[in-house]
Amino acid sequence: MLNIVVCVKQVPDTNEVRLDPKTGTLIREGVPSIMNPDDKAGLEAALRIKDELGAVVRVVSMGPAQADAVLREALAMGADEAYLISDRAFGGADTWATSSTIAAAVSKLPYDIVFTGRQAIDGDTAQVGPQMAEHLGIPNVSYAEEIRVVGDSLIVKRQFENSYQVVRVKMPCLVTALTELNRPRYMTPGGIFEAYREKQVTVWTRPDVPVDDSNIGLKGSPTRVKESFPKALKGKGEVVTMDAEAEADYLLAKLVERHVI
Amino acid sequence: MKEFSEYKGVYVFVQQVEGVIAPVSFELIGKAKELAKSLNTSVYAVLCGYNVAQLADELGEYGADTVVLIDDPALAEYTTEPYAQAIYGAIEYFKPEVFLYGATTIGRDLAPRVSARVHTGLTADCTKLEIDAETGRLLMTRPAFGGNLMATIVCPDFRPQMATVRPGVMQKAEREEGRRARVLPFNIKIEKNDCFIEILDVIKKMNEAADISSADILVSGGRGMGSKENFQMLYDLAEVLGGRVAASRAAVDAGWADKELQVGQTGKTVRPKVYIAVGISGAIQHLAGMEESDLIIAVNRDETAPIWSVADYGVVGDLNKVIPMLTEKIRAMKENA
Numbered sequence: 001m002l003n004i005v006v007c008v009k010q011v012p013d014t015n016e017v018r019l020d021p022k023t024g025t026l027i028r029e030g031v032p033s034i035m036n037p038d039d040k041a042g043l044e045a046a047l048r049i050k051d052e053l054g055a056v057v058r059v060v061s062m063g064p065a066q067a068d069a070v071l072r073e074a075l076a077m078g079a080d081e082a083y084l085i086s087d088r089a090f091g092g093a094d095t096w097a098t099s100s101t102i103a104a105a106v107s108k109l110p111y112d113i114v115f116t117g118r119q120a121i122d123g124d125t126a127q128v129g130p131q132m133a134e135h136l137g138i139p140n141v142s143y144a145e146e147i148r149v150v151g152d153s154l155i156v157k158r159q160f161e162n163s164y165q166v167v168r169v170k171m172p173c174l175v176t177a178l179t180e181l182n183r184p185r186y187m188t189p190g191g192i193f194e195a196y197r198e199k200q201v202t203v204w205t206r207p208d209v210p211v212d213d214s215n216i217g218l219k220g221s222p223t224r225v226k227e228s229f230p231k232a233l234k235g236k237g238e239v240v241t242m243d244a245e246a247e248a249d250y251l252l253a254k255l256v257e258r259h260v261i
Numbered sequence: 262m263k264e265f266s267e268y269k270g271v272y273v274f275v276q277q278v279e280g281v282i283a284p285v286s287f288e289l290i291g292k293a294k295e296l297a298k299s300l301n302t303s304v305y306a307v308l309c310g311y312n313v314a315q316l317a318d319e320l321g322e323y324g325a326d327t328v329v330l331i332d333d334p335a336l337a338e339y340t341t342e343p344y345a346q347a348i349y350g351a352i353e354y355f356k357p358e359v360f361l362y363g364a365t366t367i368g369r370d371l372a373p374r375v376s377a378r379v380h381t382g383l384t385a386d387c388t389k390l391e392i393d394a395e396t397g398r399l400l401m402t403r404p405a406f407g408g409n410l411m412a413t414i415v416c417p418d419f420r421p422q423m424a425t426v427r428p429g430v431m432q433k434a435e436r437e438e439g440r441r442a443r444v445l446p447f448n449i450k451i452e453k454n455d456c457f458i459e460i461l462d463v464i465k466k467m468n469e470a471a472d473i474s475s476a477d478i479l480v481s482g483g484r485g486m487g488s489k490e491n492f493q494m495l496y497d498l499a500e501v502l503g504g505r506v507a508a509s510r511a512a513v514d515a516g517w518a519d520k521e522l523q524v525g526q527t528g529k530t531v532r533p534k535v536y537i538a539v540g541i542s543g544a545i546q547h548l549a550g551m552e553e554s555d556l557i558i559a560v561n562r563d564e565t566a567p568i569w570s571v572a573d574y575g576v577v578g579d580l581n582k583v584i585p586m587l588t589e590k591i592r593a594m595k596e597n598a
Contacts, residue, residue, distance in 0.1 A: 014546060096376065122406055124405075126373070126385065127376070128373075130377070134345075134373075140370075141341075163463055164463070165460055166463075167459060169458040222381055224416075224417060238575070239559075240576055247576040248583050261595070
C-alpha cells in the first residue's frame with residue numbers, strides 16, 4: 001500500500017482582494033480563505049491514486065489554528081489523516097525556514113510520494129516544494145501536468161514554457177502539482193460528516209517537529225522583509241465616452257498619433 | 262554584521278535549451294552589469310550544458326566579463342539534480358556575492374533546490390534589483406499577495422544573495438559585437454545518485470502564435486468578451502495591427518482562450534509596445550502582468566473598472582461595436598495608403 005503525503009496551505013482568495021481606491025491600501029476584510037488551488041490539485045492526484053491502487057493519504061498544513069478548516073476539507077474529500085503544524089515559534093518563516101519545518105514534520109510520516117502545489121496564490125514563490133525535496137533528500141519533479149504510478153516509479157508529464165518532458169522518477173519523490181493536473185472532486189455530505197465527527201486533525205507544536213531552532217521561524221529565515229508598500233499605479237489616462245463610431249475614430253487617431261499604424 | 266569579504270561577483274545562471282540561450286539570461290546579464298558596477302565587481306555568466314562552449318561569445322557581447330563553462334553530458338538536457346550539483350559546486354568554489362536566475366520553469370525549479378543545499382535565501386520573481394548604497398546589500402523587490410503589495414527583501418546573513426527574475430522585466434544591455442568574455446572551464450564531477458530522474462520523452466508545443474511575450478502588439482480579451490466566438494474579433498484586430506492575441510485569467514478560466522495566452526501574475530508578464538485591453542476589468546493580478554507596457558489602450562463598458570488606473574487611452578463603450586469598426590477603419594486606411 002502506498003503512503004502519500006499532501007501538503008496544503010490555507011490562503012486568502014487573492015482574486016477577491018480589492019484596493020481601497022482612496023488610500024491605495026488592501027481591503028483584507030471579508031476576503032474568504034480557501035485551500036490553495038495548486039495544492040488541491042495535488043490532493044486530488046493523491047486521492048485518484050488511492051481510488052485506483054489503494055493508498056493512505058495524509059495531509060499536512062502549517063499555519064494558525066484556523067488552517068484546521070482546509071485540513072477538514074481535505075478529510076471530507078477523502079484524505080485519511082490530517083496534521084496541523086502550528087506554533088508561534090514557526091511564525092514569520094520565509095520559504096527556507098518553512099520548507100525545513102514542513103520537511104522535518106513530513107519525515108515523521110511514512111511516504112512514497114509527497115505532493116505540494118507548484119505555488120501558493122498569496123506568495124507565488126514556487127520554492128517550498130523543491131526546497132522540501134532537498135531537505136528530505138529525495139528527487140522532485142516540478143510543474144506536473146499528468147502523473148501515474150508504474151511499479152516503483154512515477155511517470156510524470158512535466159510542463160516547460162515551450163515543451164513537456166515525460167520523466168520517470170523513482171519513489172520516494174516529491175511532485176509539485178499544477179491546477180492543469182485535474183479537476184478536484186467536491187466534498188460529499190458523508191465526507192463532511194466524517195471529517196468533523198469521526199476523523200481527527202492532529203496538531204503538532206514546536207516539540208513535535210524534529211528540527212533545529214536555527215532553521216525555523218523568523219530567526220531561521222535567511223531572507224527578511226525590509227519594507228512593504230502598496231503598488232504605485234500610474235496615473236489615470238484619457239478616457240472618453242462617445243458613440244461607437246466616434247470611439248473607433250478616437251482610437252484610430254491615437255494609434256496613428258503614437259505611430260502604431 | 263557577518264563578514265562576507267570573500268564573496269565577490271554578480272553571477273547569472275545562463276539558461277540554454279538545445280543550444281539556444283533564453284532571452285531572460287541576457288536580460289539578467291544586463292541587470293548584473295548595473296549591480297556589478299555599484300559593487301565594483303564583475304559579471305559572471307554560468308553556462309551549463311553539453312557541447313555549449315560556442316555560446317560564450319554571445320554572452321560576452323551582451324555584457325558578461327567571465328563565462329564559467331560547465332560542460333558535461335549529464336547536463337545535456339535539464340533535470341534538477343545534475344544542474345543543482347553543477348551550480349552548487351560553482352557556488353562553493355567561486356563564492357558569489359549575488360546569484361541571479363530567470364524565473365522560468367527551469368529557474369524556479371533549480372534555484373530553490375540550490376538555495377536549500379547552500380543554505381541561503383532566495384527571493385522569487387523580483388521586479389526590481391538594486392544595491393543599498395549604505396550596506397552594499399542587494400535589495401530585492403517583488404510583488405506579494407497576488408500583486409497587491411510590493412515587498413523589498415534582503416538576505417543579510419547568508420551568501421550568495423539569490424533571486425529569480427521574471428522574463429521581460431529587466432532590459433538586456435546593448436549588444437557589443439566582438440566584445441569577448443574570459444572563458445573559465447569549470448570541471449566538476451557530477452555524481453549519479455537517487456535524485457536523478459530519467460527523461461523518457463520530450464514533447465514540443467508547436468504554437469508560435471502563443472508566444473505572447475515576444476509580441477510588440479497585444480490585443481487582449483477578458484471576461485467582457487462574453488464568448489469564445491467573440492475572440493475572433495480580437496484575432497481580426499491583431500491581424501491588421503500585426504500583433505498577437507492574449508487573454509486575462511477570467512477568459513482562460515472560462516475556456517475562451519488557451520492558458521499559454523494568459524497575462525498576469527499566474528500567467529505571463531508582458532511588456533509590448535502596445536497593449537489593447539478589451540473587456541478586461543483589470544484585476545490586480547492581471548495588471549501585474551502588463552502594466553509595464555509602453556502604451557495601454559482599454560475598451561470597457563464599466564467606467565469604474567480598475568483597468569483605467571493604468572490605461573493611457575480608453576473608451577467606455579460596447580466592444581462588440583467599437584472593435585470591429587476599429588478593425589475596418591485600420592484596414593481601409595492601409596488599403597488607401
